[in-house]
Amino acid sequence: MIKKLKNTIEGSLIKWGFLEKKDDIIPYAFLAPALIILGGILFFPLVYSFVLSFFNWNMTQSGGAEFVFLDNFIKLFGNGAFWHSVRLQVLFVAISVFLELLIGLGVAMLLNHNFAGEHVVRALLLLPVFILPVVSGLTFRFMYDPQYGAINWLIGLFGFNPVPFLSKSTFAFVAIIIQDVWRMWPFMFMILYASLSSLPESPYEAAAISGATKWQVFRHVTLPMLKPSIVIAVILRIVNALKAFSEIYVMTNGGPGDATSIMSIFIYKNAFDFYEMGYSAAASYVLVAIALAFSIYLVKTQFEF
Amino acid sequence: MLNKDVSKWKLNKKAIFYISVLILLLIELFPIILVFLTSFKSQIDIFNANPFSAFMPTLDNYKEVLIDRTFLNNLKHSMIIALVTTTISVVFGVMASYSFARFNFKGDQKIGLAILASRMIPPITLSVPLFLLMRKVALLDTYFGLILAHVSFIMPYVIWMTLPFFQGIPKAYEEAALIDGCSRFGAFYKIFVPLVAPGLVVSATFSFLFSWNDFLYALILAGSELKTAPIVVSGFIGQFGPKWGSMTAAGSLILIPIFIFALILQKYIISGLAVGGID
Structure with a gap:
């Protein structure tokens, strides 16, 4: 049955010039289900939203979408709130990922030798990576509370006044970074640790013979050999940090004011609070452009077809 | 001395x-x-x-969360969505990945790059058109709609993660099966799949986790009638003053399966993370 069907389809595809010879259809047959599904729920919506970014469409008003070409983008680039969200987004990603790299690398160096219980320690350190971002965000909101939050209790132990983390602009921004660093440095650690433990011995032996100090060994032997993994880990984290939404949504919802309103929050509010669909589609494509700039590099270095 | x-x-x-x-x-x-x-x-x-x-x-707190069956129902919703999403993503994702790993065909590079690059697109970008399109075809607040939304980012993950692994599997076994008169799909299903089974378990685990952890799509594409567990947990901190007791009890309940996975599959998870990252 299937064989017959295959032959029929194949025959006509060859006749129309899509395929050259028999069995050329096989790779497409394996690919087809995924491609059809992703076409419908991924590629088509993305194109739809790209087209939408040239339309003015407020869903709360009757009248539907109106073609305005680049107006949404012009409005966007003239909007201080948008640039504010871009700046916050860049700062959020840069500071978080940098701190995660520092801590991750430091801990990887610290734990990079055999010791009793290393498996348990590693497994436990990795747990925060798997915690639901929402639960993490809510838990930090709980801990940041000025009256009964654990972090403020700790600050109080050192004799300081409670810090109103989530109600003061600067503190709130620091607060969302702390949450991200807490949850994600173990990810950095894991990749660097795996890479550290597979480094070859001989460069270290050479360094020991030439009498290098510990810092010199780290700076001139370990770091260069680790560089490819660092690059991959950093890019994976950057792309991931650009996706941040739910933890910030439940912690501050972009506030106070718009102090933590990174791009995803800005887009969410425009789309689902104000129902400016075309406008938010335009904003979301700016975010895509930023994410793709990093990903093309990653994809090209990591995969061969 | x-x-x-x-x-x-x-x-x-x-x-x-x-x-x-x-x-x-x-x-x-x-x-x-x-x-x-x-x-x-x-x-x-x-x-x-x-x-x-x-x-x-x-x-x-646990009594309060579990006393009416609401939260258990939410857990059930999350579970069903995660399981179906995982099944669809792994089955079709693995077939696609196999196609990329084993064949050279017209357009393979372009299609592959498009699928892999899509992993980088922040979900908020996709949520706007998905919301509009699903509203049009009445898929908002349905299992099917949310499952499709999850598949849209989880299937590319499966392809992304399994591809380098598949490329490292020698072709010899399948070729032997083909010579013995096995069909191409038979060689895939009977020879290749058992060979890569451990990798499939890991990618299935991650798929389940990503679907289970999703908040954004559950918030935008569902949430009024069909509520998944993460939505309900965040709802405890709603209008009527924070109910931290309920939040932490419900939070603990949804964290437990995740931590069990993470601890059991620790060995494999590291390699999974190193290749595919996390959502």
Whole structure:
């Protein structure tokens, strides 16, 4: 049955010039289900939203979408709130990922030798990576509370006044970074640790013979050999940090004011609070452009077809 | 004398190492410990700032969360969505990945790049068109709609993660099967799939986790009638003052399966993370 069907389809595809010879259809047959599904729920919506970014469409008003070409983008680039969200987004990603790299690398160096219980320690350190971002965000909101939050209790132990983390602009921004660093440095650690433990011995032996100090060994032997993994880990984290939404949504919802309103929050509010669909589609494509700039590099270095 | 000093110093160094590891673990695990602790506290004890002060453990929070079947139902929704999403993503994702790993065909590079690059697109970007399109075809607040939304980012993940792994599997076994008269799909299904089974388990686990953890799509594409567990957990901190007890109890319940996965599959998870990252 299937064989017959295959032959029929194949025959006509060859006749129309899509395929050259028999069995050329096989790779497409394996690919087809995924491609059809992703076409419908991924590629088509993305194109739809790209087209939408040239339309003015407020869903709360009757009248539907109106073609305005680049107006949404012009409005966007003239909007201080948008640039504010871009700046916050860049700062959020840069500071978080940098701190995660520092801590991750430091801990990887610290734990990079055999010791009793290393498996348990590693497994436990990795747990925060798997915690639901929402639960993490809510838990930090709980801990940041000025009256009964654990972090403020700790600050109080050192004799300081409670810090109103989530109600003061600067503190709130620091607060969302702390949450991200807490949850994600173990990810950095894991990749660097795996890479550290597979480094070859001989460069270290050479360094020991030439009498290098510990810092010199780290700076001139370990770091260069680790560089490819660092690059991959950093890019994976950057792309991931650009996706941040739910933890910030439940912690501050972009506030106070718009102090933590990174791009995803800005887009969410425009789309689902104000129902400016075309406008938010335009904003979301700016975010895509930023994410793709990093990903093309990653994809090209990591995969061969 | 000198010898004794050296060994003493070594011992001290070891002690310092273990103490610093312990401190590190304590800091890093503190929020998780706090969630579990708080879930057993009464309202009064929760509002005592010192998280380590003695308290009478109580199951009230769990009772409150579980007493009506609402939250159990939400867990069920999450479970069904995650399981179906995982099945669709792994079955078709693996077939696609196999196609990329084994064949050279017209357009393979372009299609492959498009699928892999899509992993980088922030979900908020896709949520706007998905919301509009699903509203049009009445898929908002349905299992099917949310499953499709999850598949849209999880299937590319499966392809992304399995591709380098598949490329490393020697072709010889399948070729032998083909020569013996096995069909191409038969060779894939009977020879290749059992060969890569461990990798499939890992990618299935991650797929389940990503679907289980999703908040954004569950918020935008569902949430009024079909509520998944993460939505409900965040709802405890809603309009009527934060119910930290319920939040932590429900939070603990949805964290448990994740931690079990993470601990059991620890060995594989590291390689999975290193290739595919996390959503």
